[in-house]
Amino acid sequence: MSESLELYDVTIIGGGPAGMYAAFYSGMRDLKTKLIEAKDELGGRMLIYPEKMIWDVGGTGPILCRNLIEQLKQQALTFDPTVVLGQQIVGQERLEDGTILLTSSTGEKHWTRTVIMAIGYGILEMAKLDIEGADRFEVSNLHYTVQELEPFRGKRVLISGGGDSAVDWANELEPIAASVCVVHRREQFGGHERNVVRMKQSSVQIHVPYTVRQLHSSDGCAINQVSICHEESGDTLRVDVDAVIVNHGMRYNFGAIRDWGIDMGEWTANVSDKLETNVPGIFAAGDFVDYSSKVRLIAGTFTDAVLATNSAKLYMDPEAPKVAYVSSHNERFKEKNRALGVIDEDH
Structure with a gap:
């Protein structure tokens, strides 16, 4: 050397x-x-x-x-x-x-x-949303991490995921967002039990077992609606949103x-x-x-x-x-x- x-x-x-x-x-x-x-x-x-x-x-x-x-x-x-x-x-x-x-x-x-x-x-590497064209919304209102809570104040927020991060963000955002909706593909959540109970006892809307199937945009720049699909029946719902947070691990x-x-x-x-x-x-x-x-x-x-x-x-x-x-x-x-x-x- x-x-x-x-x-x-x-x-x-x-x-x-x-x-x-x-x-x-x-x-x-x-x-x-x-x-x-x-x-x-x-x-x-x-x-x-x-x-x-x-x-x-x-x-x-x-x-x-x-x-x-x-x-x-x-x-x-x-x-x-x-x-x-x-x-x-x-x-x-x-x-x-x-x-x-x-x-x-x-x-x-x-x-x-x-x-x-x-x-x-x-x-x-963040597990990204497996929907064609989803990446174009990453510059507007599709998020894989939450750096600050304040930008979500007064917003209609949809969270996709069921682990610790999804549950934690649902609990953190519930007091300041206009609404919080959590979509998870399983009946059971993987977050800490106490945090899951807190989420379920709050105003957070929970859709299980559902997955995000389609993102809708009226202007091509930001997501304003999300289609979610029931894993067993195939029934589809449309949810109005201002922001989407994906926590898929x-x-x-x-x-x-x-x-x-x-x-x-x-x-x-x-x-x-x-x-x-x-x-x-x-x-x-x-x-x-x-x-x-x-x-x-x-x-x-x-x-x-x-x-x-x-x-x-x-x-x-x-x-x-x-x-x-x-x-x-x-x-x-x-x-x-x-x-x-x-x-x-x-x-």
Whole structure:
């Protein structure tokens, strides 16, 4: 490896909550850190629902998701890691000296001693409405994500879907929209039970088992009516709308990462309780991993990040402390505490 090329201790692939917290904790462990995110901003899957309220992060909440993302970003940058945006990592090669060479889809190269995979379910793609010509309404009133609630105030909103996102948006929009109609192809909803009950007890109109069959536009620019069809009888209804939100889930794609030799199931990597993959020097965290005590909450990704980072540190230096000193006793925070006007009790 040329001396002009920068070598990092740990390179984190993925800028969601697991990746951002790993960048922070890696700084606590005094590791030279790089964080690479395929999209042009940090946040991961949380970027899909910026207006949702998050209640289940310890010591924080309730908090708007976009505000939590911002706090995680600021925390991730505490120790000045190198952050690379807009690069999808596809290649991984072990060099003779043990260094790992990562390559992006556009040819950029990154050299690192260890890797933490925090890639969630891979590259996310919204499942689009399978109706010819639907894409032309994406610039007007056909939505696959909800970035803000206010544009829907006083509108007649139709939501197609029955999972967590569809149920959550129905509940969030019901107080401000003129009307909310939910169309789902099954009798049962897949959202959290409490949220489903709340939706059913509200003014939300529910059509099950129905699917969206046709979009109608009087001017060719925006949808003003939607035809929905009963899955069993074939009966069709027309619903007047001002906006359509489609929540048919996500399509996930790991791409070339499946060729890295990592022991993976359909959606997750199998890791040890120390968040080690079967490939030496490659660790993982967040939604990408599965192990016996895995907790699938945002809060759980933070623990994953800590475990993966500790394992990366010990992989490089088996004699290092097994964990970082807590922030109240960690030397890396002394200068930062003084900058905040905090008196150092040791002096």
